[in-house]
Amino acid sequence: xxxxxxxxxxxxxxxxxxxxxxxxxxxxxxxxxxxxxxxxxxxxxxxxxxxxxxxxxxxxxxxxxxxxxxxxxxxxxxxxxxxxxxxxxxxxxxxxxxxxxxxxxxxxxxxxxxxxxx
Amino acid sequence: xxxxxxxxxxxxxxxxxxxxxxxxxxxxxxxxxxxxxxxxxxxxxxxxxxxxxxxxxxxxxxxxxxxxxxxxxxxxxxxxxxxxxxxxxxxxxxxxxxxxxxxxxx
Numbered sequence: 556x557x558x559x560x561x562x563x564x565x566x567x568x569x570x571x572x573x574x575x576x577x578x579x580x581x582x583x584x585x586x587x588x589x590x591x592x593x594x595x596x597x598x599x600x601x602x603x604x605x606x607x608x609x610x611x612x613x614x615x616x617x618x619x620x621x622x623x624x625x626x627x628x629x630x631x632x633x634x635x636x637x638x639x640x641x642x643x644x645x646x647x648x649x650x651x652x653x654x655x656x657x658x659x660x661x662x663x664x665x666x667x668x669x670x671x672x673x
Numbered sequence: 674x675x676x677x678x679x680x681x682x683x684x685x686x687x688x689x690x691x692x693x694x695x696x697x698x699x700x701x702x703x704x705x706x707x708x709x710x711x712x713x714x715x716x717x718x719x720x721x722x723x724x725x726x727x728x729x730x731x732x733x734x735x736x737x738x739x740x741x742x743x744x745x746x747x748x749x750x751x752x753x754x755x756x757x758x759x760x761x762x763x764x765x766x767x768x769x770x771x772x773x774x775x776x777x778x779x
Contacts, residue, residue, distance in 0.1 A: 590769075592717075600709070600717060600760050602769040614767035617674070650716060658764025659707040659722035666716060 557581040557662040559651045564667030571641050575667055577634040577651030585609075585629040588654030591636050593647035594666070601647070604636065605654070618644075641671045675699050675763050679772035686777060690751045694775045696761035698742040705765035706744045708737055711774075712757045720759075721746065751777075 563575040577589070591603040604615045604625040613625050624637040634651055648666040655661025676699035686692050696706065704724040709717040719728045721737040724744055734749045748755055756779060761772040 592771075599758075599774040600711070600762075600771040602762065602771060605767065605769065614769075616768040655719060655722060655728075656726070657705055657707070657723040658769065659719055659762070660709075660717075661719050661722075661728070663716035663718070 557653060559653060559662060559664035561649060561651050561664045561667035564649060564669045566670045566672065567641055568673050569641060569643060569671055571671070572637070572639045573641065573669060575636040575638065575649055575651075575669070577664060579632045579634065579651075579653070582653065584627075584632040588658075589625075589627060589634045590652040590654060590660050591625060591634075592650045592652055592660065592663075593645075593669075594650070595644075595647045603649070606634070638669070641669075643671050645669060646671045674768055675702060675766065675770055677761055677763055677770050677772040679759075679761060679775050681775060682773065683776040683778070685779065686751050687779065688751055688753060692748040692751055692755075692777060694746045694759055694761075694777075696744045696746070696772050698744070698763055698765075701742060702763045702765035704739060705763055706737075706739065707762045707764055708735075708746045709760045709762065710755075710757045711760065717760065722764075748777075 558580045606625045622640045650666045651664040652660035653662040706724045708721040711717040724739040725737040
């Protein structure tokens, strides 16, 4: 059974940093693209970033480019999102997702909350 | 960036109804369109990928279709557990944008 467990969320001041992690199990992590998707309180889903199976390709939504960095450690079955220069608008529940056929997100974690507030 | 729109933004329906949700892409995305269901306080769930392929374990009352840049999610014989918010997402290119969602309630 696929399991994705996010951690690392919390409360941080504007301009601060956080590092989110996602622990994967139940599948061959090294074979799959992985995603981060966020959801602001009471709002819809926003795709944030993806990383290819080998870490060689990454993409970001424009609003986080230059501030967030996605990475993975295939030996540890872990995905990360380094978030710097955080803004109040980055407040959201951050989901880790496993890539599926045709670029979809086939499995999701339960999310880790990030609150950016002074 | 590719913009995704959905209509309606919300709808009211009854058990047993047939429901149709439309998603439109701002440019061609071929068949790279996915549908997700999200219930309050829960993570999203993949329903359909590649416009019309049902994800494993998803009931056959869900179906998807495409016509150019217009995509449709249809739920036949709506069940109580189907009341949720539905999102489309394009996976043709990054950023992999989601639609704003359609809330289906009673």
